[in-house]
Amino acid sequence: MRIHLMTLGCRLNEAEMETWSRDFQALGHAMTKQVEEADLLVVNTCAVTEEAVRKSRKLLSRSCRQNPHARLVVSGCYASLNPDAAAGIEGVDLVVNNRDKGRLVEIVSERLDLWVMPQSATEPDATGLLSRGRQRAFIKIQDGCRYRCSFCIVTLARGEERSRPAAEIISEIRHLQSQGIQEAVLTGVHIGGYGADIDASIPELIRRILQETDIPRLRIGSIEPWDLPEDFWRLFDNPRFMPHLHLPLQSGSDSVLRRMARRCRRDEYRRLVDQAREQVPDINITTDIIVGFPGESEAEWQDTLEFVEEVGFGDLHIFAYSPRQGTKAASMPGALTREIKRQRSQALHQLSERLKRRSLSSHLGRTLPILIEGGDENGWGGYTPNYLRVTAEGPAGVDLKNRIVDVLITAIDEELLQLQGTTQGLEATCQPWSQIN
Ligand code: SF4
Structure with a gap:
């Protein structure tokens, strides 16, 4: 079949x-x-x-x-x-x-x-992910969410929280690595809640994966900015745990956050980001913002713009609010017009670009290990540990695909808003998977 x-x-x-x-x-x-x-x-x-x-x-x-x-x-x-x-x-x-x-x-x-x-x-599983040109695999560690953010349909669709046992996750990562996967990304609906149903926790899981597998790079997908224990940041002491966190904020206004039934207000969010930046060098914090939530006033909107600027996110995912039937927010008064949502979204995109440019500039002149995901001699593409896209020139006649190589960052591609660099004269820091296997 x-x-x-x-x-x-x-x-x-x-x-x-x-x-x-x-x-x-x-x-x-x-x-x-x-x-x-x-x-x-x-x-x-x-x-x-x-x-x-x-x-x-x-x-x-x-x-x-x-x-x-x-x-x-x-x-x-x-x-x-x-x-x-x-x-x-x-x-x-x-x-x-x-x-x-x-x-x-x-x-x-x-x-x-x-x-x-x-x-x-x-037969050997040769038709796995790499045949689809993949270096990074997403590993589901849990499903469901115990919270009820008022805009969220996902929690209704996915039901209660269920965590996968660590042993199963570790064995999946080992299997993927044996196929050549270099980077595992832990995903779920509410991964901060991992383990509550099986007497485990997300830091414990990350520690075990780092100890019990040799996967060169481990990341976590989006994680809600609450339920993170104090010792969470110490996990990044291991250089195989990548310094990027996508912490959904959704709004920079406390009153909107209350209407969204979010569990984290501005002050707590700010404290979390400060802790992360103090303890994890180079950490890249990115976020989601919903624009035009029901009743979002001009003052609330200005609070969001101001807070996004203050935090200085590395990147933003911007969503114009659209009601989802069955959610609490869908029946809230004060729907905004499409035009207002469009204007606010545009303003936030402009701010996001400015912040991203600033973050990219701080990497100029540095040499960073890049996992090359694709391309050819005319230009290789991949990601830094803190998840910034880089395109790089490589030496003639050398296939860099699926290798982690040192790249000297030389410029910013202003159109695509990504880093540019060169591998010339720099040694590859990791063998290609085909030589390892
Ligand atoms: S937004 Fe996240 S935390 Fe909130 S209900 Fe949805 S899945 Fe749960």
Whole structure:
């Protein structure tokens, strides 16, 4: 059976797709990059915004049109929140709710009676992530969230918190590393809450991964700015734990944060960032901001602009608020016009660019280890430990892909707002995975 997987939305969806890919292959199925070649299509949908819902529906219809003979399975937040609507889309054979995602491969095998070739399950897993040109893998460590931020649909769609045992996560990372993966990113809906249900914690998990695997780079995805223990920063003493934190702020106004039912106010957020910067050299703090939350006054908006400037984020993800049915915020009064949201969003984008330029400038003239993710002799691309994109010239005739190499940062690409550099004259600091294996 040839299987094609598609995903929309967050890193967690991406991580789940990678797990399904491995599980399907362990059963003897083959993955294909071509929709037209597949016998089975699996789509992991998203519902974080109305636009994401529209895209999810469109992807399902398009998949069916492109390959009407393949069986079509749909999962993810859109399908879980609207199972009947998802099942009604032409060509959909099976809807798997988010709560059953961990068993998707098993459910699909049972319900669709998949034909498998057990002998190939014992062959080396050469068709894994690297065949998709990947150096970085997303590892799902938990699902669900105990909080109810008033704008958040994800928590309704994903349900209660469930953590994966550390041993399982460690074994997944070891397996990925044996395939050549150089960087693991821990993801989840509320990863700060990891372990509450299994008597564990996120610092403990990170420590164990660093001790029990040799993965060269470990990151965490977005983590809410609360539930972080005092000793969290000490984890970064290990140079394999990458100094980048995406701490969603959502608003710089305490009154808006209260209406959003967020657990962290400006002062606590500021304290956290100060602690991080004092204890972790080079840490890059990035964030999410929602623009135009119901009732956001001009004064509240100015508070946000001022706070974003004061913190000096390395990067911002900016979202114009859109109501999601079923959330508390959807029935709040004081909806803002599209024009006001557009203007505020534009102003925040301008501020974000200015801050990013400032952060990039502070790296000029330094030599940094870059994990090269792609490119060729004319220009390699990759990321610094603190997650800044770099393009670099390399020596002629040397393939740098999937190597961690020292790059001297020489300039800023003003158009793409990323760093530029050169590897000329600098030694590679890590062997290519193909030589390690
Ligand atoms: S903490 Fe994050 S996932 Fe949980 S409700 Fe709030 S925004 Fe949603």
